Amino acid sequence: MDVLQKSSERIPLSQRPEYADVKPVPQNDGPNSIVPISYTDEFRETMDYFRAIYVADERSLRALQLTTEAIKLNPGNYTVWQFRRLVLEALNADMNKELDFVDGIVEGNSKNYQIWHHRRWVAENLGTDASTRELEFTKKILSKDAKHYHAWSHGQWVLQALGGWKDELTYCELLLKDDIFNNSAWNQRYFVVTRSPLLGGLGAMRGSEVTCTVNAIMEHPENESPWRYLRGLYRNDTHALVKDPQVASVCLKILTAKNNYVHALSMLLDLLCHGFQPSLEIRNAVYGLSDSGAQGSDLVKVVCSILELVDPMRANYWKWRRNIVPAQAAQCLKDDGLTGLSL
């Protein structure tokens, strides 16, 4: 069986004895094709031979070899990949070797759906034994690009289908230590915290997660990721969000520091919309940020006005928010001398 040598040494398929009986099938482009690609001779020949094998539905070793060569020329050809899977099944091929094959072509092609889908299919065939290798593979890709979308999705699939949760939270923490702004790592953290069978679920984890999220916020209040993560911890439970003193406290700290406070204001706005009773300190911290010194006014309107000024890219959004405050929240805030959460 001829193996594809360095491209300068490639033997044309027409000269390889094992393909002698194959009649290549040219592409049915028609005479006046549009978006026509000027294929190299190597590309055209490989695809002409592939088409012949594909049309004949020949699931043999030489068919497998042909898919290898076609994939290397265009890893995006999903028809070739799908046919390759049929051939692998027919040959009862060694799936571990197939993982080696994908390892070999992923460099330079990692942003390709077909490769990742194929990897998933192979791993599924191998079962839980493949978990360790697959998580290592994922981490290798992430070490070069810590936000690689396909890699993260693959990793999540591996965890759910093949297991291997043990070190995953630690891995997230490692990535976040390296780059606290890595939103993919935050997303993965949420995935692990909510779905890992080894942890207690969101309910059990929430307290400690809030604490470390708040710490991340204090490090960089301008970092959107932990703010969204914090809201996420209270998904479908805004009542608890409003009641958590850590949330109000971190807002107050940042508003008082008067630096990078857009997200803090945005969080405060969300709290107010859900019936939060702000303490006097919070009110004063907000008024302290407002030029007009609008004391005693509807706090929601003051917060939105400040945001329109300090976050001008979203001025239209803050205007809209100002007008859709829930009637009940507006009612609560108009009352004076609220006890609220005093800090």
Place this chain on the structure above:
Amino acid sequence: MESSRKARGTKTQEEQWMVENDVGQIYSSVSSIPPNAQSVFLEIRRDNHIQYLMHGLNNLGPSFSTLDANRPWICYWILHSIALLGDSLDEELEHSTIEFLSRCQDPDGGYGGGPGQMPHLATTYAAVNSLITLGGPKSLSSINRGKLRAFLLQMKDASGGFRMHDGGEVDVRACYTAISVASVLNILDDELTQNVGDYILSCQTYEGGIAGEPGSEAHGGYTFCGLAAMILINEVHRLDLPCLIDWVVFRQGVEGGFQGRTNKLVDGCYSFWQGGVAVIVQKLHSVICEQLGLSKVLDSECDSESYHDYETSDISDVEECTVETSCPLGGTCHRRKEDIGVDFISNKRAIAPIFSSMHLQQYLLLCSQEGAGFRDKPGKPRDHYHTCYCLSGLSVCQYCSSADADSPPLARDILGPYSNLLEQLHPLYNLVLDRYYEAHDFFSKF
């Protein structure tokens, strides 16, 4: 410099500062030019873009071999861009295009990436949209709708989502491409839409945006796909819209353009994926108010803030399809009653834009636009994909403040000369509106 990098910022921060620097330089150099000379920089270089696009239609170099399974996409990116620029193909080229796409059509339904390739949902979407963009009865009738519907049904997965191709991956993109095509061809029915809403809903993340698969990160491309698909199947009320809106507005950065995910870099193509979401959301106000538990009283308060005159739109009654009428789909006609696509665009009830249209236009015209073609950001090469989605994003910006689909945008809503005005598009399908209407009429006949 390199050795002290870690001490300064994380990788995310460093990369972001570099882009801000590049973009900042462009903006400051343009603003230092006297205002009356600035307009040259803000002009859409229409002729150059068309030349670049036409060239691609007729000839692609060997480096395009890696797109050999995506040729209907290249077709759509080019044709849609040409249409947005207000131009069209000559008859011969039109004929060749219809011919070529017919060769990509599988006898059992759907379109593949090239002649002889397996049908694939994305290339099906691209081929159908290309043919609709061409317009005319020859183009539209070349689509085998009956077989296409059968193909779509075969791609349905137990999870509720769709598979991209036989044995292919399931994700939100597949849901959108399937639903969009079915909707625009008037073959959407309960059998196709069953459980799709459940799947898409499970892809909305804690951030508010939508991911490709359940658990993955919220992403602009998938958020567009998920939102548009949910609207088309009439289940958009199931998404947490306030959360989605909050996420999408924060995707517009200091550069003026949109990023695809939180803390990632701006990219011209998200002008459509994210900008499109922002614009679509303007029309969902009544659903949003409901979700927020707002009363009718506050609804009218919103009215006064918006600069539109409100007219309630009635969902038009579509004739029931009777079994007796000859239906090329055979047997019982499965047509949906509501005509969501048309109702969406003709709905005059909308709020003012929630994003910064002028800033986005500025990014597109000054940072994405090249001599010919458009790119991701300064330093990246142009390509047809970015040309398509940057132009789509521009169109979305230009029309986002219009009171209704019939009145043209005001000069103050167009950055640069008024001649920059592009054709209007339907944001749910990303088709030039006139072509969409033509297709809608054509396919509603049977």
